[in-house]
Amino acid sequence: MEENFLSLDDILLSHERLPIRTEITFPRLGFLEKSSDTQDIAEGTKMELPLWLSKALYERKRRVLSVELPKVYREGWRTVFNADPNVVDLHKMGPYYYSLGSQMLHFDSPENPDIAQTLLQTFIGRFRRTMDSSQNAYNEDTSALVERLDCLEKGLFRSGQSGLNGFQSWEKGQATQLTASSLVLNYRKRKITDIQS
Amino acid sequence: MDPSEVEFLAEKETVKIIPNFSLDKIYLIGGDLGPFNPGLPVDVPVWLALNLKQRQKCRIVPPEWMDVEKLEEMRELERKENTFTPVPSPYYMELTKLLLNHASDNIPKADEIRTLVKDIWDTRIAKLRLSADSFISQQEAHATLDNLTLMEINTIRTFLLDSLNCMYKLRSNLQPGSSKGKFADY
Numbered sequence: 001m002e003e004n005f006l007s008l009d010d011i012l013l014s015h016e017r018l019p020i021r022t023e024i025t026f027p028r029l030g031f032l033e034k035s036s037d038t039q040d041i042a043e044g045t046k047m048e049l050p051l052w053l054s055k056a057l058y059e060r061k062r063r064v065l066s067v068e069l070p071k072v073y074r075e076g077w078r079t080v081f082n083a084d085p086n087v088v089d090l091h092k093m094g095p096y097y098y099s100l101g102s103q104m105l106h107f108d109s110p111e112n113p114d115i116a117q118t119l120l121q122t123f124i125g126r127f128r129r130t131m132d133s134s135q136n137a138y139n140e141d142t143s144a145l146v147e148r149l150d151c152l153e154k155g156l157f158r159s160g161q162s163g164l165n166g167f168q169s170w171e172k173g174q175a176t177q178l179t180a181s182s183l184v185l186n187y188r189k190r191k192i193t194d195i196q197s
Numbered sequence: 198m199d200p201s202e203v204e205f206l207a208e209k210e211t212v213k214i215i216p217n218f219s220l221d222k223i224y225l226i227g228g229d230l231g232p233f234n235p236g237l238p239v240d241v242p243v244w245l246a247l248n249l250k251q252r253q254k255c256r257i258v259p260p261e262w263m264d265v266e267k268l269e270e271m272r273e274l275e276r277k278e279n280t281f282t283p284v285p286s287p288y289y290m291e292l293t294k295l296l297l298n299h300a301s302d303n304i305p306k307a308d309e310i311r312t313l314v315k316d317i318w319d320t321r322i323a324k325l326r327l328s329a330d331s332f333i334s335q336q337e338a339h340a341t342l343d344n345l346t347l348m349e350i351n352t353i354r355t356f357l358l359d360s361l362n363c364m365y366k367l368r369s370n371l372q373p374g375s376s377k378g379k380f381a382d383y
Contacts, residue, residue: 116370155359170200171200
């Protein structure tokens with residue numbers, strides 16, 4: 001799945017760090033790795049690189065580096081997700097669970113079909129709760145509901161809330177009332193009568 | 198789409214009024230509006246009916262479906278059926294709100310009617326959410342949308358379309374190599 005070049009969420013996502021293992025030496029790049037003081041990065045070092053760099057350097061044939069799956073996508077956590085997706089706090093597991101999972105599929109691990117299936121099933125399992133909470137929480141503090149959601153789900157929550165708020169404000173009759181814009185109130189524009197006097 | 202836009206579209210429906218003034222036939226672009234004679238009922242669009250009512254020039258006759266017994270039957274039918282039942286009018290929610298806000302003195306038992314319509318609306322919205330949930334959880338490709346009104350579709354539209362988009366992206370992960378490089382967003 002390709003990243004959307006212009007999406008802010010995808011840009012922030014590509015900063016996530018992945019644990020990798022180098023397969024060849026990187027001469028004179030020792031300053032990138034804080035733990036060792038050598039001038040080169042030796043073969044077989046374990047480091048953390050951001051996603052954008054790992055994706056660019058990854059090549060199946062030349063074996064520059066090999067990426068390990070972060071823990072959330074491994075066997076242990078996958079069984080937790082298959083058992084009950086609603087229990088997990090996806091925000092703590094990396095706020096970009098779904099998008100990062102989709103990007104990890106680039107790195108040709110043998111567990112790819114399982115990862116893809118788990119992502120889909122987790123989304124479907126959590127959908128009901130997201131829908132119910134977004135459509136029923138009118139005029140309340142929603143921070144408790146939102147804090148366990150991943151970024152993708154937060155976007156869905158927001159669009160559900162906007163539909164609900166639109167309908168409720170129409171029903172109360174607020175849709176036809178004219179209110180001063182917040183910019184005008186904040187800047188307190190001077191009236192012509194103040195200037196003239 | 199805004200709920201206000203849906204309300205605007207609803208104002209095109211016709212309703213019966215009894216004017217207390219007289220006027221010859223008027224010819225508008227949308228159609229002719231018949232001669233107005235005091236005391237004789239005439240069919241006009243809702244926007245005109247509300248305007249005349251606010252100027253105290255007419256009395257609005259409630260539509261046939263806006264009756265306590267009929268709405269109670271509809272509510273019971275809605276609760277029994279699993280699918281959506283035919284609605285009293287494709288704009289029942291908007292017409293209820295408009296007519297009950299402006300012309301509640303012409304409509305008997307206005308509060309009960311408001312409660313009944315709200316009950317019908319809540320039942321339908323609950324059914325809509327249930328069917329959206331089963332749509333997503335079973336990953337069906339299409340669903341029938343009989344007897345849904347525009348207002349109901351409008352409240353759920355953004356949410357459902359966004360979640361279906363997310364699902365599509367996650368599902369395309371299951372087929373590796375089929376979509377690489379094909380979709381470029383400009």
